[in-house]
Amino acid sequence: MKTIRQTALNGLAALAAIVLLMQPIAARAEETPLPASAPESLLRQMSEALNNAGPYRFHAEINFDDVLKSGQKLQYAGAADVRVRHPDGIYVDYRDDLSAKRFWYDGKTGTLLDVFHDVYSTADLPGDIDTAVDRLQARYDLALPLGDLISSDVYAVIDGHALAWGYIGVNDVEGTAAHHIAIVGDNADLQVWIQKEGRPLPLKIVITYKNVPMAPQYQAVLMDWEFGANVAADSFEPDLPEGAQKAEFLVVEGSK
Numbered sequence: 001m002k003t004i005r006q007t008a009l010n011g012l013a014a015l016a017a018i019v020l021l022m023q024p025i026a027a028r029a030e031e032t033p034l035p036a037s038a039p040e041s042l043l044r045q046m047s048e049a050l051n052n053a054g055p056y057r058f059h060a061e062i063n064f065d066d067v068l069k070s071g072q073k074l075q076y077a078g079a080a081d082v083r084v085r086h087p088d089g090i091y092v093d094y095r096d097d098l099s100a101k102r103f104w105y106d107g108k109t110g111t112l113l114d115v116f117h118d119v120y121s122t123a124d125l126p127g128d129i130d131t132a133v134d135r136l137q138a139r140y141d142l143a144l145p146l147g148d149l150i151s152s153d154v155y156a157v158i159d160g161h162a163l164a165w166g167y168i169g170v171n172d173v174e175g176t177a178a179h180h181i182a183i184v185g186d187n188a189d190l191q192v193w194i195q196k197e198g199r200p201l202p203l204k205i206v207i208t209y210k211n212v213p214m215a216p217q218y219q220a221v222l223m224d225w226e227f228g229a230n231v232a233a234d235s236f237e238p239d240l241p242e243g244a245q246k247a248e249f250l251v252v253e254g255s256k
Contacts, residue, residue: 007065039165055231065216087128089236131220173203
């Protein structure tokens with residue numbers, strides 16, 4: 001690989017394994033080497049572009065794996081429409097082969113609707129998006145689709161889990177040229193494709209859960225980005241169907 005930054009690795013054997021794994025991919029990278037800081041710089045630019053964009057929205061086409069007890073790997077498909085207003089607005093309309101959910105957050109309260117069953121729950125989430133996402137995970141064991149991507153500092157989130165970075169090259173995402181970056185982590189590896197021309201937007205992510213049997217993957221292709229006035233202010237207010245029944249969130253034992 002032409003560029004890789006080691007931040008923390010458990011010995012030379014781990015580093016050698018990473019280099020050997022990456023070499024076939026690196027052979028397809030651009031001929032002109034980039035500086036060692038290129039992956040970090042590109043991820044910082046992406047993070048800043050999202051945080052400074054004002055209200056924005058995007059669509060995600062998602063594929064994810066499930067591993068059966070027999071060891072067989074199944075792939076499911078899903079999609080999400082996401083709207084974000086930093087520091088305190090989230091709307092997610094998510095559906096896949098197994099479920100359908102909607103989530104609203106207005107800086108004070110989070111509301112989750114199970115679309116199939118017309119059941120909703122609410123939670124007090126005062127603060128900002130980062131606080132809300134963390135509290136949902138810690139108190140209710142609920143992870144928002146692409147929750148890390150909508151944080152106020154995506155770079156810091158990725159850097160907090162990164163053991164090493166790798167710049168792969170410029171590759172194609174649905175017909176658009178994108179910088180391809182590979183990140184090695186303890187429990188999962190991440191790949192990010194960042195739009196090369198114009199605003200440095202994330203166009204695709206792939207997460208590989210390498211410590212889980214059969215190494216299932218989660219992939220999201222991000223498209224139809226819109227910014228500013230196209231994101232209505234009332235996007236973040238719950239719009240519940242008539243007759244929806246309220247239920248309480250299950251609280252993780254021992255959480256505060």
